[in-house]
Structure formats: C-alpha cells, structure tokens
Amino acid sequence: MIRIVAGFFILMVMISAGTVYSLKETTERLEARKMQLSALILKDRAAIRVLRAEMAYLSQPERLQKLSRRFLALAPLRSYQMADNMNGIAGRGDFKRLSYPVDEFPLLLPREKPAFRKIIRKKIKVRRAGFYERISLKLGDGE
Amino acid sequence: MRPADFHIEGTKSEAIEVARNRLLVPIFLFVLGFSALVVRLVSIGLFEDISDQVIHAYSAKVEIVRERVDILDRNGIVMATNLPAPSLAVRPRLITDVQETADGIMAVLPGLNRAQVVNKLKSSRHFLYIRRNLSPIQVWKINALGYPGLVLEQAEKRVYPQGRLASHVLGYVDVDNKPQAGVEKFFNDHLSNPMRSDDPLYLSLDLRVQYIVRQELKAAMDKFSARAAAGIVMDVRTGEILSMISLPDFDGNNSIYPDTPEMKNRNILEPYEMGSGFKTFTVAMALDSGMVRLTDKFDATRPLKVGRRTIHDDHAKKRFLTVPEVYTFSSNIGASLIIQQVGIDYQKAYLERFGMFDRPVIELAGRSRPILPRHWGAIQSMTVSYGHGIAVTPLHLVVGIAAVVNGGRLIPATLIRQDKTDKNKLYGLPRSFVDDDYPQVISAETSRIMRHLMRLAVDYGSGGNARVDGYRVGGKTGTAEKVINGRYSRDNKITSFVGVFPMDNPKYVIFAMLDEPHGTEDTFYKATGGWIAAPVVGRIISRIGPMLGVVPMTDVKTKYQNLLLVNAKSN
Numbered sequence: 001m002i003r004i005v006a007g008f009f010i011l012m013v014m015i016s017a018g019t020v021y022s023l024k025e026t027t028e029r030l031e032a033r034k035m036q037l038s039a040l041i042l043k044d045r046a047a048i049r050v051l052r053a054e055m056a057y058l059s060q061p062e063r064l065q066k067l068s069r070r071f072l073a074l075a076p077l078r079s080y081q082m083a084d085n086m087n088g089i090a091g092r093g094d095f096k097r098l099s100y101p102v103d104e105f106p107l108l109l110p111r112e113k114p115a116f117r118k119i120i121r122k123k124i125k126v127r128r129a130g131f132y133e134r135i136s137l138k139l140g141d142g143e
Numbered sequence: 144m145r146p147a148d149f150h151i152e153g154t155k156s157e158a159i160e161v162a163r164n165r166l167l168v169p170i171f172l173f174v175l176g177f178s179a180l181v182v183r184l185v186s187i188g189l190f191e192d193i194s195d196q197v198i199h200a201y202s203a204k205v206e207i208v209r210e211r212v213d214i215l216d217r218n219g220i221v222m223a224t225n226l227p228a229p230s231l232a233v234r235p236r237l238i239t240d241v242q243e244t245a246d247g248i249m250a251v252l253p254g255l256n257r258a259q260v261v262n263k264l265k266s267s268r269h270f271l272y273i274r275r276n277l278s279p280i281q282v283w284k285i286n287a288l289g290y291p292g293l294v295l296e297q298a299e300k301r302v303y304p305q306g307r308l309a310s311h312v313l314g315y316v317d318v319d320n321k322p323q324a325g326v327e328k329f330f331n332d333h334l335s336n337p338m339r340s341d342d343p344l345y346l347s348l349d350l351r352v353q354y355i356v357r358q359e360l361k362a363a364m365d366k367f368s369a370r371a372a373a374g375i376v377m378d379v380r381t382g383e384i385l386s387m388i389s390l391p392d393f394d395g396n397n398s399i400y401p402d403t404p405e406m407k408n409r410n411i412l413e414p415y416e417m418g419s420g421f422k423t424f425t426v427a428m429a430l431d432s433g434m435v436r437l438t439d440k441f442d443a444t445r446p447l448k449v450g451r452r453t454i455h456d457d458h459a460k461k462r463f464l465t466v467p468e469v470y471t472f473s474s475n476i477g478a479s480l481i482i483q484q485v486g487i488d489y490q491k492a493y494l495e496r497f498g499m500f501d502r503p504v505i506e507l508a509g510r511s512r513p514i515l516p517r518h519w520g521a522i523q524s525m526t527v528s529y530g531h532g533i534a535v536t537p538l539h540l541v542v543g544i545a546a547v548v549n550g551g552r553l554i555p556a557t558l559i560r561q562d563k564t565d566k567n568k569l570y571g572l573p574r575s576f577v578d579d580d581y582p583q584v585i586s587a588e589t590s591r592i593m594r595h596l597m598r599l600a601v602d603y604g605s606g607g608n609a610r611v612d613g614y615r616v617g618g619k620t621g622t623a624e625k626v627i628n629g630r631y632s633r634d635n636k637i638t639s640f641v642g643v644f645p646m647d648n649p650k651y652v653i654f655a656m657l658d659e660p661h662g663t664e665d666t667f668y669k670a671t672g673g674w675i676a677a678p679v680v681g682r683i684i685s686r687i688g689p690m691l692g693v694v695p696m697t698d699v700k701t702k703y704q705n706l707l708l709v710n711a712k713s714n
Binding site for chain 1: 199306
C-alpha cells in the first residue's frame with residue numbers, strides 16, 4: 001500500500017517538476033520576446049517622434065504658404081464665404097423650398113448662383129493652366 | 144514542565160523585566176518602519192501611474208534617453224521636442240596615431256579647428272568632448288572610421304521645428320538641456336519629469352494665428368522702419384493667449400546670446416506708456432462709478448491748464464464733448480476733466496482692480512512691474528487718464544481691455560490650453576473653471592456700453608483703419624511719445640492699437656504695437672496708432688476671423704451714435 005502511495009507521489013513530483021521546468025522555459029522565452037517587443041516599441045516611438053518633428057518642420061506655415069501660392073489655386077478664406085444660417089449667405093437671400101424630404105430638413109436651392117463665383121472660376125482656370133504648363137515643362141513632354 | 148511554571152524571583156527577575164521592557168522599543172520601531180514601507184508600497188502600486196515609456200524601457204532594459212517632454216500647440220502641432228543627437232567625445236589614452244585620427248575627424252566634421260582637435264587628442268585627460276549634436280550621417284561616418292578612442296555618447300537635443308515662430312513663448316534650453324526662459328523654464332517640473340513623457344504640454348497658442356500675427360507685424364515693422372514690434376491675441380472669455388509675438392525674435396535652435404534686443408519679450412518685459420488706450424479704463428471707471436453719465440458734456444474748447452502744464456488735444460474739436468465723443472475723438476482734455484470728476488481715489492482703486500499695479504499674470508518668467516507715478520496728485524491723475532505718466536506692459540492692457548468688454552470679469556491670461564472637460568490638464572497649476580470665481584471689476588452694463596463706445600471709436604474715430612468687411616471691430620488707438628533723456632520726444636513714438644472683435648459678442652482681443660515707427664507716403668508721414676498699428680490689427684482680424692470660425696454678420700447698429708457730432712463727409 002505504502003509503495004503504491006509512494007510511487008504515486010514520486011510520479012507526481014516528477015510530473016510537476018517537468019511542468020514547472022517547461023513553464024519556466026516558456027516564461028523565459030516570452031520574457032525575451034517581450035523585451036524584444038519593448039525595445040522595438042521604444043525604437044518605433046523614437047522614430048515616430050523624429051517623424052512628427054519632421055512633419056512639424058515641413059508644415060511650417062511660412063513654407064506651406066509659399067508652396068500653396070506656387071502650386072494651388074486656393075485663396076485664403078474670406079469672411080463673406082462664411083455663414084451660420086441660410087439667410088446669411090451672400091446673394092442667396094431668396095430661395096424656394098422644393099419639397100419636404102422625410103427628414104425634417106427642407107431642401108433649399110438658390111435661384112441663381114452668386115455673381116462672384118464666376119469671377120473666381122475664371123481666375124482658377126488661368127492659374128491652373130500655369131501650373132500644368134510648369135509640370136509639363138518639368139516632365140519634358142511639353143514639346 | 145511548561146514555561147509558565149518557571150519562576151525566578153529577586154534581582155534576576157527584575158533584570159528580565161527590564162530587558163523585556165527595553166525590547167518593546169525596537170519592536171515598536173520595527174513595526175513602525177515596516178508599516179511605513181507597506182503604506183508606501185500600496186500607494187505606489189495603487190495611486191501612482193507609471194508612463195508607458197517607463198514600463199517599456201524597464202522591460203527592454205534600456206535607459207530612457209528622453210530628457211524633456213514635448214510642447215504642442217492647441218491643435219497638437221509639435222513646437223518643441225527632443226531628438227537624438229549624439230555627441231562625439233574622445234578618450235585620449237586610447238588614441239594611437241594622433242595625426243591620422245585628426246585627419247579622420249576633420250574629414251567628417253570639416254567645421255572644426257584642426258589644431259584644437261589635435262590638442263584634445265593629445266590631452267592627458269580621460270574624456271573630452273569634441274563636438275555636440277551630430278547628425279545621423281555624421282554618426283555613421285564616425286562609426287565607419289572605427290577608432291576605439293572615439294566615443295559617441297547618446298544625447299538628446301531640444302529641437303524647435305517651428306523655428307522663430309514662438310521663440311519668446313517657448314524660451315530655450317542651454318547645451319545641457321537646462322531651461323533658460325519662457326514656458327520651458329516655467330513648466331520645467333513637468334517638462335523634465337521622465338514619468339510624464341507621454342503627457343505633452345498643450346499650449347493655448349494657435350500656430351496659424353501666431354504665424355499671421357508675426358507676418359503682419361514684421362511687414363509693418365519693415366515698412367515703417369520701426370525698432371521693434373509686439374502683438375497679442377487673447378480669448379476674452381478664457382484668457383487663453385492664442386498668439387504672442389515680440390519682434391525682433393530669435394531661433395531657439397541656434398546659439399543664443401542673452402541680453403540682446405532679440406531676447407526681450409516686449410509683451411511682458413517692457414512697460415510702455417500706452418497713450419490713449421488707457422482712456423478706455425478712464426471712461427469705463429467713470430461710467431461704472433456712476434459719477435459721469437454718457438450725456439454729460441466736457442469743455443474741450445481750449446487747452447486745459449493745470450498748474451504749470453497744459454493739456455492739448457491731438458484732434459482738437461474746440462467745443463463741448465459728450466463722453467462718447469471724448470472717447471471716439473480721443474480727447475486728452477475730456478479724459479482729464481472726466482477723471483477730475485471721478486477723483487483720484489476711485490481712479491487708483493479701479494486701476495488696481497484692473498491689475499495695473501502688479502506684475503502681469505501669465506506662465507512666463509521675466510514679467511515686469513508697471514511704472515507708476517511716484518506722487519499721485521491732480522496732474523498725475525490727469526495724465527494717467529490718457530495713458531501718460533504710467534507705463535504698463537502690453538499684457539496689462541490686453542487683460543484690462545478683455546475685462547472691459549467681456550462683461551466686466553478680470554480673467555488672468557494663460558498660455559495653457561483650457562479644457563473644461565479635462566481638469567487634470569492643468570500641469571499642477573491652480574486655476575478656476577468657474578466663471579464666477581474671477582473678480583467683477585466693472586458691471587456687465589458698463590461693459591455693454593463700453594463695447595458700443597469701442598465700436599464708435601473705430602467707426603468714427605482714429606481707429607478707422609482697423610475696419611474689416613464682415614466683422615464688427617472695436618478698439619482704441621494709442622500714440623505715446625517716448626521719453627528720451629528725461630524728456631518727451633516728438634519724433635520717437637510708441638504706436639499701438641488694441642482691437643476687439645466681433646463687437647456684439649466679443650471673442651478676441653488683438654493688440655499690436657510698433658516701437659519708433661516712421662511715417663511713409665501712404666500714411667502722409669504720420670506715425671500715429673491710427674495710421675500704423677490699426678491697419679495691422681485690421682489685416683490680422685480679416686485673416687484670423689474666418690480661420691477661428693467667427694461668423695461674420697451684416698451690420699449691427701451701434702448705439703449712442705446720436706451722441707456724436709460728426710461731419711457727414713468724414714464717413
């Protein structure tokens with residue numbers, strides 16, 4: 001009887017020792033992996049920091065303004081281009097209600113487009129041509 | 144035999160008794176010590192948050208090299224950060240061939256002085272720095288040289304990606320990353336704490352606004368060949384500074400020369416006589432104290448003689464003026480007569496409430512005290528009423544004007560983004576989020592009247608050049624003669640304009656000041672606040688208004704126009 005019990009316990013001890021050993025092994029491996037990952041995370045964060053600094057450097061307002069003047073047909077927002085309600089929109093004082101959609105917002109359409117839009121569009125055309133010309137000159141397919 | 148049965152009597156028993164009693168003391172001390180440890184352990188475990196960075200650095204067994212926390216603007220754009228920039232050092236004892244090593248170093252870093260490098264390589268010391276802040280490519284080349292005596296030491300450099308844009312607010316750090324000025328110095332406890340590396344400092348500055356203000360001031364400074372310029376944009380409801388510019392300025396990335404004019408933040412460091420801008424306070428206190436009514440008239444027919452001095456008007460109307468007229472036409476005589484009626488005691492009490500007697504409140508070092516008249520008599524009281532004989536910093540004026548227009552509450556200026564939802568973001572500063580906590584310096588009704596008067600001053604008065612299409616701008620010009628060698632100089636002036644917009648529901652105070660501008664043909668050779676500073680503020684408003692989402696409105700009628708007698712032609 002004692003032998004059986006003793007044998008059982010010895011077996012148990014061996015099994016648990018084995019389990020503990022393998023657990024320790026796994027833990028160490030995980031630990032190493034974690035260290036690796038942590039180091040990677042730190043490295044990536046450092047890289048992100050450098051990139052963010054570079055981003056901030058490249059998006060200096062002064063530089064952006066120069067670039068946008070050169071390459072974009074965009075102008076700074078003017079006060080007359082803003083409105084907090086329909087009535088405030090310049091040149092859109094009268095509008096007719098087309099229909100009542102299912103949601104409660106009535107669809108509002110201007111009767112005609114404000115005059116200044118045409119002017120702006122003209123300007124854009126002229127400047128766009130300049131831009132593409134420059135690009136095509138650069139690419140060498142101009143001739 | 145049980146121990147309890149064991150009895151010793153006589154002297155031995157007493158000795159044991161004494162020993163036991165003595166033993167109690169160390170036991171008590173040990174218990175105390177360990178309980179302190181337990182308490183600390185629990186508090187560290189439960190209440191102290193460790194930043195991610197520290198955890199990773201700990202588990203990666205890497206030293207945290209990051210020394211300072213980032214500074215961001217209110218939209219999260221990086222204004223100051225730390226980047227790795229190793230230093231090149233040398234251990235002279237490990238150098239075998241001095242000339243060859245020197246050649247190698249000179250090939251990588253051609254800017255160095257060869258003789259000095261050779262001296263360092265020959266030196267008898269253990270460790271010497273050759274060059275700080277190497278770029279990545281230089282690091283790679285030095286490593287490629289492969290000399291064991293050359294050491295690359297990990298270091299970080301404070302970088303300001305925006306260059307000069309916010310130099311006076313940010314301040315700068317020296318070669319050892321020790322802060323020397325600005326926010327860097329004021330918030331050093333937060334910025335130098337490695338535990339906070341994930342918690343950047345959000346400033347109230349808006350880089351876009353900062354850029355616009357700087358550009359406009361710079362243009363005006365060049366155009367009128369002024370010596371210096373300063374500008375502030377402040378939110379009147381929260382006290383947040385959206386922009387603070389002082390020109391000339393410096394670049395924190397380059398070497399710094401303290402005590403040069405570039406280093407001065409004129410917005411807080413230099414008290415100036417503000418001139419007519421001060422009439423705003425004079426009129427506000429007169430109306431608020433109830434001693435003067437809007438319709439009261441003051442005799443401005445001829446210059447006012449007080450003692451040996453005579454007070455003149457720059458835009459003399461030579462008639463009786465109502466209070467709105469005194470303010471709109473900027474009458475020195477009128478302001479003096481108003482303050483005569485209010486009295487010196489009231490004047491002092493009100494100015495003190497507006498914060499004109501103390502240093503300005505803001506999170507920066509180097510704030511200067513205002514210069515007050517030594518003896519506050521009748522004459523001084525009159526000159527102070529139109530902004531002479533008292534010198535305050537631009538920030539004083541801006542905070543005071545904000546209080547005049549925002550309903551009468553004096554809200555201190557701040558450089559930290561105010562986030563009512565996140566009260567932890569105060570970086571250890573006490574600050575109230577409850578509006579009622581700020582002192583009411585003038586009544587809401589007086590503030591409402593003042594808003595109309597400031598609007599009138601732009602519509603009919605000297606501030607006409609600050610008008611902007613779509614926005615109702617109010618404000619007051621200021622022109623003060625500078626004191627040179629103890630006398631007021633006719634040629635050297637300080638011109639300023641303090642504007643508020645939109646006037647029916649004020650959101651921002653905009654201040655612009657130019658030091659010693661010279662008139663040009665465009666301004667008919669006049670160097671006054673109305674000709675020089677007001678257009679700057681007008682242009683700033685027209686550019687930042689849409690950007691900050693201020694909705695323009697069709698004209699709102701300004702009150703008290705009926706109290707103004709103006710030429711039909713002048714409008």
